[in-house]
Amino acid sequence: MVTTEAEARAAQPILQLRAIEKVFDQFAAVDRITLDIQEGEFFTIVGPSGSGKTTMVRMLVGMDKPTRGDILLRGQRINDVPANKRPTCMVFQSLALFPHRTVGQNIEFPLKIRGVDPAARKKRALELLAQLRLPDHYYGKAVTQCSGGERQRVALARALAFDPEILFFDEPLSALDYKLRKVLEKELKDIHRQTGKTFVYITHSLEEAMVMSDRIGVMNRGRFVQVGTPNEIYGSPTTRFVSEFMGEVNILDVTVGPDGTATDDVTGARYLVPPSAGAGPCSLVIRPESLRFVDGPSQAHNVVTGTVYNEYLLGSRVQYQIRVGEKQVLLLENLRDQRYEGDLDSPVTVGWDTGDSMIFPKGPLQ
Amino acid sequence: MAQATGIVTITAATTARAAPEPSGWRAWLRQAGVLTALPMALLMLAGFVAPLLLVVAFAFMPPQSFSILQPPTLANFQEIFANSFYRSFLASLYLAAATTLICMVVCYPVAYAMVRVFGRVAGVLALLITAPLFVADNLRLVGWMLFLVKGGVLSGALQAWFGIATDSMLYTVSATLFGLVYTYLPFMLFPMIMGIAMVPLEMREAAFDLGATRWQVLKEVDIPLAMPGILIGALMTFILAAGALSEPRILGGSSVVMIAQDIQNEFTFAQNWPKGSALSVLMILVAGVLAVTLLRRIDLDGIFGRR
C-alpha cells in the first residue's frame, strides 16, 4: 500500500543520486551509484561491512563530499551544502548523545542552535518525549542514566526536533540485544508512519531491513546489487550474493548443459532447474525451507538421498543437516510440528521443486 | 593433561573457599588492589604527607625555633602580613594566573591541530613536545638567557644584520612571565591533547549535522567535553608556575620575587624554619584547595583509560 503511494509521487523524487562516487586512495568505496528516493519512503541500504554503505550515507548527510557525481534534494544540487545547512539529519550508530547535556537539552540542541526561544524549545521537547513514549520527567534526566532503548528514543527525538525533511539512520540498533532490537524496529516503522517523513536506513541485516522498509537496496563493493521491495528481494533475488544475504541457503556448484538441466559438480546428480540466462558453470541456490523429506522421486521435481547428521531446534522451526556422500551437506528446515521421526545417521530422501530453486551464472559480479 | 590441570584449579578454589573469611579491615587489606597500592601509598605517606604536615606544624611555632614541641602561635603569619612578605605570594599568584591564561590560549589551537589535523603524526609531535622535559629547566632557561641577553642571539642578530640596536630583554617581570610560559607550556598542552582526544568524533559530527556552525560546535561540544583535560592542564600550570624558582632568578633578575624564593631564603640563609613554613602553608593552601576542588569533579579513569 505504501509502495503505491510512493509510486504515485514518483514524479518528484525527494533525493536523487546521479552517478555518485567516493574514492579513497584510488579505491572506490562508492562506485557510480544512481538512485532515486521518493518522498515519504522508508528506504534501507543493506550490505556487509566494507560494502560502502556508511560512506554513502555520510555523503548524503553532508559529512563528506562525493569525488564525482551529484546529489539532488528536490531537484537542487546539494553537493557543496555542508551538513549543518542541510534540512536532513542522521541518527548515529553510537547515537552521539551529548553526555554533558540532559535528555531535554539534547532534544532541544538543534532548536537552540537555530535560536528558538527557550519556552518554545521546551514545548517541542515535551511534545517529542510524548510522541516517543518517554515520560515527561525524563526532560531533566541525564542521558548517561538512560537505558539503551531510552537513549535510542532520545536520539530519534533529537533528530526529529527541527523537523528535517529526511532522516538518516546509520545502524542505530546494532548494539542492542535481540529482543529490544525487534521492539524498536517496529517502533521505528510506526514513527515513520506517524511522521510521514522520508527515512533512509543503513544496516547489515537484511532481516532488519525486511521488517521496516518500503524498498531495499542491497550493496556490495560500492554498488547496488539489487534494488527492490522486500518481497522482490526475498522472492526473486537477482544474484547469488543477494540470495545468500538473507540467511542460510544451500548452494550447489552445478554445470548447466545445452538441454537446460544441471549436473552437480560434486555428486554428478542431474537436476531440473529454472530457465537461466546461459549454460555453463552456475550456482544453484535452494533455501532450507524449500527442501523437504520425501518418500520417493515422485514427490518432488528433484530428489537426493543422504543421511541425517544432526538436528537443530530453532524455536518454531527445526533444521536438519543432511549429508550427501562424502562432501556435500544440505540444510533442511521444517516447522516444528513436522519433525523428522527417524534416527540420526539413518538414510533419508529429500527433495525440492524446481520453482523453489534459483540459478545464477558464475561470474565476477557474484 | 588438560584434565589434570582442571582438577588442580578446582582443588585450589575449594581450599580458598574453605579458609575462614577474614573480616573488616583485614579483609580489605587482603585485596589485590590494596596490596599492590601499599608500596606507593607508604612512599606518599613518608615522602609527601608527613613532610607537609611537619611544615604545617612548624608554621605555628615561635619564630626561629627548631622544634615542633613549643606552644603554637600565629606570630609567623602576623609577621608575613605586617611586613608585606605576602607581596611575593601575590606576585606569584598574579604571574601564575597570567601564565595559565597565556598557555591556555596558545595551547588550545595547537592541541586541536595535533589531535584533529595531524592525528596521524600525533605520536611524533607529542614526543617532540615531551622531550624538553628531559632537559633540566634551569639549563633551558640559560639557553633563553643567552638568546635574549644584550649581545645575545636576538639583539646580536638584529644589530649585525639589520642595524637595529636593542637593549637587554632580560631581568624584567615580562621576562619572568616569558620564562614561566616557556617552562609550563607542555604541562598545559599535554592534558589538553588528552582532553581533546577524548571528544568522540561522532559527537562533533552529530552537532554539526543538527545544524551547529563550527563556532557552535566548539562552544557546545568541543570545549565542554574536553573540559577535564583543560582543567587539569590549567591547574597544573597554575600551581607549578606559582611555585617557580628558576624563572624569576635566571630570566627575571631581581625584578620580581616569587614565593618559592622567599621560602628558600627563610629555610636556608635566614634559618627561620617557622616563617619559611608559614609561607609554604600559603602555597599548600592554594595548591590544596585548587587540587581538591578540581579532582573531586574529574573521573581519572575516563582521562587515562579512555573508557
Place this chain on the structure above:
Amino acid sequence: MNEIGRPARWLYGMLIALVLLFVYLPMMTLVMASFSRSKFFKFPIPQFATNWYADVFASLSIRSFFWTSLVIALLVATIATVLAFFGALAFARYRWAGRKLYQKVLLLPILFPQAVLGLALLLWFSAIGVTPSWQAAVFAHLVWIAPITTLVIAIQVYSFDPAMEEAAVDLGATRWQTLKEVTLPILTPGIVSGFLSAFLLSWANFPLSMFSTGADQTIPEWISAKIQSGYTPQVPAVGTLTMLAAVIVMALGGFAAWLHARRRAGLA
C-alpha cells in the same frame, strides 16, 4: 566537516612549527654557544672552537657530578619502576574500596611545586635526622617521579583486558605464574617507557636535588651554581652533553619499541 581545507591545514601546520621552534630555540642556542671560542657569549659568534669541551672532559669535578647524576637517575628509575608497576595495577586494574582516593593522592605530588616540596623534604630530613646526601636525593626524586611512572604504566594497564589474567588462572597458572607469563610481558612497553621517563626526569631534575643532595652535587645543580657565580661557556658545553645523553637514552627507547613492534608483528 572532517575534511579540513588546505589553507587551514597550512595555518595549523605553521602554528605547530612555531611552537616547536619556541620549545627548541633555547636548546639550539645552547648548542651553538658551546662551540663559541670566547669566554663571553656574543652573537654572531666570531670564532668557533671546541676548547670548552676539552675543559669539561678534563675537569674531575664535573666528572664526579656526572656520576652522581647517573647513579641517582639509575636508582630512581629502577625503584620507581618497581613501585609503579604495582602502583599502576592498583590504579587502573583492580577494583577496591579506596581506589579513587589513592588515584587522587598519587596526583598531588605532580600537582605541587617542586621547589616547595624540596624545601619541605629538607625540613623533614633534618627533623628525622637524615643528613642530606645523594641517597636522600634518590628518595626526594622518588616522591615526585614514582607517581609519574605510575601514570605512564597505568595507561598501558587500562588497555589490558583482565580476562587474559583470568584465562591464565583458568588454564592452571598460579598468581605468580600469571604475573610472570601474562601480565608482565603484556605491560612491558609501558614498563620500559615508565623506566626511561623516570630516568630522564631524574637526570634533568634541579629543584628537588638542590635541597636534598647536601654536599653531593648533580649536573643541574652545578649549572645553577655556575650561573650564580658567573657565566662560563662550560655551562652550554655540559648542557649540550647532558642533552646528548638524553637523546641517546630516548633513541635506545625508540629502538626497543621498534624491535618490540616487529616481534609482535611476527617479523623477527
